[in-house]
Structure formats: C-alpha cells, structure tokens
Amino acid sequence: xxxxxxxxxxxxxxxxxxxxxxxxxxxxxxxxxxxxxxxxxxxxxxxxxxxxxxxxxxxxxxxxxxxxxxxxxxxxxxxxxxxxxxxxxxxxxxxxxxxxxxxxxxxxxxxxxxxxxxxxxxxxxxxxxxxxxxxxxxxxxxxxxxxxxxxxxxxxxxxxxxxxxxxxxxxxxxxxxxxxxxxxxxxxxxxxxxxxxxxxxxxxxxxxxxxxxxxxxxxxxxxxxx
Numbered sequence: 175x176x177x178x179x180x181x182x183x184x185x186x187x188x189x190x191x192x193x194x195x196x197x198x199x200x201x202x203x204x205x206x207x208x209x210x211x212x213x214x215x216x217x218x219x220x221x222x223x224x225x226x227x228x229x230x231x232x233x234x235x236x237x238x239x240x241x242x243x244x245x246x247x248x249x250x251x252x253x254x255x256x257x258x259x260x261x262x263x264x265x266x267x268x269x270x271x272x273x274x275x276x277x278x279x280x281x282x283x284x285x286x287x288x289x290x291x292x293x294x295x296x297x298x299x300x301x302x303x304x305x306x307x308x309x310x311x312x313x314x315x316x317x318x319x320x321x322x323x324x325x326x327x328x329x330x331x332x333x334x335x336x337x338x339x340x341x342x343x344x345x346x347x348x349x350x351x352x353x354x355x356x357x358x359x360x361x362x363x364x365x366x367x368x369x370x371x372x373x374x375x376x377x378x379x380x381x382x383x384x385x386x387x388x389x390x391x392x393x394x395x396x397x398x399x400x
Contacts, residue, residue, distance in 0.1 A: 192304045192391075194219035194320055194368055197361040217320050219306070219362040220327045221371045223269075224335060225314035227351040228278035230269070238268055262360055269358060273314045274382040281352075283312035287342050288387060291315060294338050303330055306368075306394065307375045311386035316375050318362075331357055 195217050214220070230238075242265050249257050282288050291310050295317060299305040302325040308317040317334075321327050339352035362368050372394055379386035 197363050214327050219320045221318050222357050222359040223316050224357040225354050227354050229313035230272050278313050280312035291338050307372050307390045309375045309378045309388040
C-alpha cells in the first residue's frame with residue numbers, strides 16, 4: 175500500500191453512482207448524545223474519527239471535557255450553523271492535534287494491524303456503505319463514507335470497531351480495551367465541505383510526520399498527464 179498524492183484530489187466524485195448525499199435541513203436527523211453528540215441522517219455522507227483507548231492522556235482529555243462541557247452549558251441545542259461550526263472547529267481541532275502527536279501504544283503503526291483495519295473498512299464497501307476515503311494512523315482512524323439503505327452509520331462503525339478489536343487483541347494476547355468507546359463524527363454539508371474532508375484525510379499521514387496510510391477513491395483523483 176502507498177499513500178495517494180494529496181495534491182491530486184478532485185472536489186467531487188465524477189461517476190454518477192456512489193455520489194455523496196449531503197445533509198438536508200428538510201429531512202429529520204437522528205440525534206444521540208453520550209459524552210459527544212452524534213447525528214445521523216439516512217444515507218447522508220459522514221466523516222468519522224475513532225481512536226485507540228490510550229491515544230490521549232487522561233489529563234488532557236479531562237481538560238478538554240471541562241472546556242467542552244462549559245461551552246455546551248452556554249450553547250444549548252438546537253444549534254445554528256455558526257454554533258455548529260464553532261463547536262466542531264474548537265473541540266475537534268484540539269483532539270486532532272493530540273492524536274497526530276502519536277501518543278499511546280500506537281498499535282495501528284504495526285503493518286499487520288494497519289492492514290487488518292484497512293481490509294475491514296473495505297470489506298462491505300458498495301454493499302453496506304459507499305467508502306470515499308480513509309486514513310489509518312498509528313493511534314486513530316478517519317473514514318468518509320455514506321451508509322446504504324437500512325445500514326446506519328452507528329451500526330457500521332460498531333462493526334468496524336468490534337471486528338478489528340477482537341482480531342488485534344487475539345493476535346497480541348490482550349483482553350483490555352482497544353478502541354475508545356465514543357467516536358467523533360460530523361455530517362457532510364455540501365461539496366465544499368466534502369472536498370475539505372477528503373483533502374484532510376489524504377494529507378493526514380504527511381502532515382503527521384509521514385506515518386500512517388491514506389486511501390482516496392479513484393474517481394476523486396485528478397488524472398493529469400505525466
């Protein structure tokens with residue numbers, strides 16, 4: 175496997191089938207809340223990040239949760255578009271920076287574990303979901319995908335995490351927690367948002383110091399003459 179050139183990314187899929195469906199203000203959104211808000215809207219494209227259980231030190235995570243809880247107390251839902259952007263920018267960026275610092279066991283930095291996760295992500299592509307891009311980093315994973323039919327985003331994510339955790343733990347003889355319970359996810363608003371996320375995923379390995387592996391669906395790549 176090799177990382178694809180992040181500077182050769184087009185803005186939207188060129189094929190008629192498998193194009194992303196963007197968030198609609200006219201359709202209902204299923205909202206779940208635990209420590210983080212989680213939104214689903216049928217086959218709407220979603221960007222999800224899930225991380226290893228030890229990827230962020232408890233001290234940093236505790237500080238992040240305190241600041242986030244304070245913000246949430248001052249911004250009760252429902253949020254307007256400006257509040258949504260502020261929440262995801264302020265608190266998502268902090269998590270991404272800590273993840274890219276490469277803390278914890280970084281179990282996905284081992285080729286066999288990374289390959290296992292890549293294969294799991296690809297396994298039901300075109301059947302349960304449409305996979306647009308993903309990055310498997312040493313301690314976290316980014317995926318951009320659209321659910322298909324009755325397969326919801328939360329169920330798809332659960333199957334990825336459950337299958338890969340079981341396989342890796344069995345291989346290393348470890349029965350402890352592998353993935354952090356919650357993920358960070360966001361519905362994709364429009365073409366511009368979609369293109370921004372694709373570029374972020376493609377560039378993540380390079381921006382994090384050359385570690386990890388990124389995949390982008392072939393029809394998102396610009397084919398230029400050599």
